Amino acid sequence: MTIRSCGARRAGGLGLAMFLVSLCGFGSSSLLSDGDNKIFELGDVLFESGVTLPDARLSYVTQGTLNSSKTNAVLLPSWYSGNHHGYEFLIGPEKALDPAEYFIVSTDMFANGLSSSPSNAPPPFAGPDFPEIAIRDNVRATHRLLTEEFGIERLKAVIGFSMGAQQALQWAVSYPEMVEAAVAICGNAKEYPFGIVRLEGAKSALMADAAWNGGRYDEPPEVGLKAIARHWASWGVSQEWWRRETYRDLGYESIEKRLLAAESGWLTRDANNLLWQAKMWQRHNVGDTPGFDGDFEKALRSIKAKALLMPSETDLYFPVADAEYESRIIPDAKLLPIPSIWGHGAGAGRGPGDAEFLNQAITEFLEGQGSQ
Amino acid sequence: MTIRSCGARRAGGLGLAMFLVSLCGFGSSSLLSDGDNKIFELGDVLFESGVTLPDARLSYVTQGTLNSSKTNAVLLPSWYSGNHHGYEFLIGPEKALDPAEYFIVSTDMFANGLSSSPSNAPPPFAGPDFPEIAIRDNVRATHRLLTEEFGIERLKAVIGFSMGAQQALQWAVSYPEMVEAAVAICGNAKEYPFGIVRLEGAKSALMADAAWNGGRYDEPPEVGLKAIARHWASWGVSQEWWRRETYRDLGYESIEKRLLAAESGWLTRDANNLLWQAKMWQRHNVGDTPGFDGDFEKALRSIKAKALLMPSETDLYFPVADAEYESRIIPDAKLLPIPSIWGHGAGAGRGPGDAEFLNQAITEFLEGQGSQ
Numbered sequence: 001m002t003i004r005s006c007g008a009r010r011a012g013g014l015g016l017a018m019f020l021v022s023l024c025g026f027g028s029s030s031l032l033s034d035g036d037n038k039i040f041e042l043g044d045v046l047f048e049s050g051v052t053l054p055d056a057r058l059s060y061v062t063q064g065t066l067n068s069s070k071t072n073a074v075l076l077p078s079w080y081s082g083n084h085h086g087y088e089f090l091i092g093p094e095k096a097l098d099p100a101e102y103f104i105v106s107t108d109m110f111a112n113g114l115s116s117s118p119s120n121a122p123p124p125f126a127g128p129d130f131p132e133i134a135i136r137d138n139v140r141a142t143h144r145l146l147t148e149e150f151g152i153e154r155l156k157a158v159i160g161f162s163m164g165a166q167q168a169l170q171w172a173v174s175y176p177e178m179v180e181a182a183v184a185i186c187g188n189a190k191e192y193p194f195g196i197v198r199l200e201g202a203k204s205a206l207m208a209d210a211a212w213n214g215g216r217y218d219e220p221p222e223v224g225l226k227a228i229a230r231h232w233a234s235w236g237v238s239q240e241w242w243r244r245e246t247y248r249d250l251g252y253e254s255i256e257k258r259l260l261a262a263e264s265g266w267l268t269r270d271a272n273n274l275l276w277q278a279k280m281w282q283r284h285n286v287g288d289t290p291g292f293d294g295d296f297e298k299a300l301r302s303i304k305a306k307a308l309l310m311p312s313e314t315d316l317y318f319p320v321a322d323a324e325y326e327s328r329i330i331p332d333a334k335l336l337p338i339p340s341i342w343g344h345g346a347g348a349g350r351g352p353g354d355a356e357f358l359n360q361a362i363t364e365f366l367e368g369q370g371s372q
Numbered sequence: 373m374t375i376r377s378c379g380a381r382r383a384g385g386l387g388l389a390m391f392l393v394s395l396c397g398f399g400s401s402s403l404l405s406d407g408d409n410k411i412f413e414l415g416d417v418l419f420e421s422g423v424t425l426p427d428a429r430l431s432y433v434t435q436g437t438l439n440s441s442k443t444n445a446v447l448l449p450s451w452y453s454g455n456h457h458g459y460e461f462l463i464g465p466e467k468a469l470d471p472a473e474y475f476i477v478s479t480d481m482f483a484n485g486l487s488s489s490p491s492n493a494p495p496p497f498a499g500p501d502f503p504e505i506a507i508r509d510n511v512r513a514t515h516r517l518l519t520e521e522f523g524i525e526r527l528k529a530v531i532g533f534s535m536g537a538q539q540a541l542q543w544a545v546s547y548p549e550m551v552e553a554a555v556a557i558c559g560n561a562k563e564y565p566f567g568i569v570r571l572e573g574a575k576s577a578l579m580a581d582a583a584w585n586g587g588r589y590d591e592p593p594e595v596g597l598k599a600i601a602r603h604w605a606s607w608g609v610s611q612e613w614w615r616r617e618t619y620r621d622l623g624y625e626s627i628e629k630r631l632l633a634a635e636s637g638w639l640t641r642d643a644n645n646l647l648w649q650a651k652m653w654q655r656h657n658v659g660d661t662p663g664f665d666g667d668f669e670k671a672l673r674s675i676k677a678k679a680l681l682m683p684s685e686t687d688l689y690f691p692v693a694d695a696e697y698e699s700r701i702i703p704d705a706k707l708l709p710i711p712s713i714w715g716h717g718a719g720a721g722r723g724p725g726d727a728e729f730l731n732q733a734i735t736e737f738l739e740g741q742g743s744q
Contacts, residue, residue, distance in 0.1 A: 192611075197614060201603040204602040205577040208595050210583075223579075226576065226580075243693065255568055
């Protein structure tokens with residue numbers, strides 16, 4: 001396996017980061033600049049779908065230094081339409097994850113445009129011919145990165161938001177001896193029926209554009225990308241967020257201007273990448289991990305990591321009830337909802353106080369003060 | 373003005389009723405059969421948009437008998453993509469509205485396919501050339517029906533669900549001396565920003581289909597209609613409804629089968645009708661009533677009717693907070709949330725116990741026991 005530098009090859013990289021910064025208001029000061037991500041060459045990877053992708057690659061960055069006993073690693077897996085920049089609000093000297101203390105590995109999910117994706121795979125796996133992927137495919141690939149490249153046998157923590165939370169809890173099920181702590185922020189161990197249906201709305205809006213053409217497009221399906229932007233606008237934050245016209249705090253003088261900015265952001269995404277990630281999101285269930293025969297609760301009971309589940313009190317697609325349910329089954333779990341009107345976005349530290357709340361909670365949890 | 377019988381001219385009539393019955397599980401026994409709706413010929417109508425629609429028509433049905441003092445009339449205005457059948461769960465001998473006691477007028481909103489609509493207006497106002505319409509346009513037209521046709525000067529109550537609730541509260545603002553009681557079920561006196569954005573998602577999904585073609589289609593834009601069906605599937609009921617797999621109680625063995633049934637229902641709708649109704653929904657604000665200069669709270673304070681506001685505890689697009697806010701401003705208002713996991717659908721009596729709860733609450737309210 002070799003590691004090589006890899007520039008952000010697609011507009012999605014910098015464009016997406018800029019979009020998140022501009023639209024969501026969290027800190028723009030970055031320890032990581034685009035183009036410094038590394039690529040772990042996976043070679044041929046057999047996905048859960050049964051398809052083998054040749055020359056698969058996993059994009060990631062690291063911060064801090066792995067200590068000699070290799071016991072200070074923390075993994076941060078990326079979320080839907082995000083990348084390895086997503087967790088910067090948790091990283092820094094005064095934050096939950098100080099690079100002076102931890103060796104921090106931030107990975108890019110398959111299909112996000114930096115790791116192997118519909119947008120960057122060569123034929124015969126390009127675009128809509130890309131294999132269907134699973135959360136577990138990411139977890140297995142990252143396990144190889146950590147063990148083969150760094151010799152890490154134990155993770156201090158896996159911390160994830162949204163689809164990153166899906167990965168964090170999957171890590172705790174797949175490698176119970178390896179994960180000391182799992183933090184699932186605004187995300188669950190499986191996708192519940194509501195979430196599946198909600199994502200059908202998103203996918204349908206995008207695919208309604210004939211220019212999507214079954215995924216075989218030369219130009220981006222802009223009408224569909226704008227439609228998915230408007231889909232997400234009402235889901236991403238809470239009713240109360242809109243009621244208070246919080247978009248004005250972000251510099252938008254009208255609802256429509258906020259929506260147009262959202263459209264600009266989504267136009268930087270690749271349609272197939274979005275769809276492949278959404279399908280991965282919909283299908284996820286830790287109960288499908290080999291050895292559990294689809295028994296979701298059995299899989300949760302097998303978790304040995306201490307777990308911190310942090311739904312947002314106003315998240316419209318990962319309601320508190322689902323995390324509450326999981327917290328009753330995972331043997332050592334603490335439930336700590338984020339008090340915020342920022343809905344799902346609270347888990348990305350977007351609202352005033354959200355980042356502080358998350359940093360404090362995770363700091364205490366990792367220090368052991370927060371476990372039950 | 374003349375009254376003439378009018379059969380259901382479009383598939384939307386019976387098809388929609390069948391869809392509601394089959395999908396939503398409320399009673400299929402009907403006091404009204406399709407095709408018995410009447411048409412009130414409005415002649416030329418100047419809409420708020422400034423456009424005059426010639427030969428405008430208002431579809432409605434009545435039940436019961438207007439008493440000699442004309443004091444027993446109750447108005448039931450239709451909701452989004454609904455028709456005059458929508459309130460049958462409230463009508464009957466053992467229900468809130470007994471035709472032996474009340475003269476019940478159920479109206480069809482403009483753009484629902486029975487009253488003047490994009491789908492039935494002749495050129496030059498057909499399809500996308502239909503004027504933009506406002507909730508107040510419906511209220512004014514219905515006022516003419518009630519006063520000119522029936523000589524009604526006083527309404528015992530206006531009861532409305534969703535866009536029907538928008539109409540009910542607009543009635544109380546527009547004709548404060550005429551409305552004794554207003555019941556707003558899962559709907560508000562204005563559309564709040566969240567609702568506007570949420571409807572952008574719905575509209576964008578439908579219009580993303582190139583077959584919509586700016587509203588100039590010969591064949592229905594089926595891809596877009598299916599996309600809006602999937603949009604609505606996650607909004608219409610609550611997260612908890614899906615979490616409990618309530619669709620199984622309705623006879624659907626999988627999420628996908630439920631979604632396919634929803635698509636079949638939405639394919640009976642006319643795309644332009646749906647869009648024109650959605651735009652009317654988005655724009656509504658009782659503060660825009662002439663005389664209030666956009667002052668929403670002033671308009672609410674002018675209401676003389678006693679009001680009953682019944683949001684659903686789990687409604688995703690008309691959250692309780694909005695009705696609670698309005699209940700603090702309307703002089704004589706009672707707030708009574710519907711305890712249900714059926715989300716918005718609770719207000720249409722769809723969940724077990726929802727119809728009973730509404731019938732009892734409205735019965736008590738109309739008897740004066742329920743007012744504050």
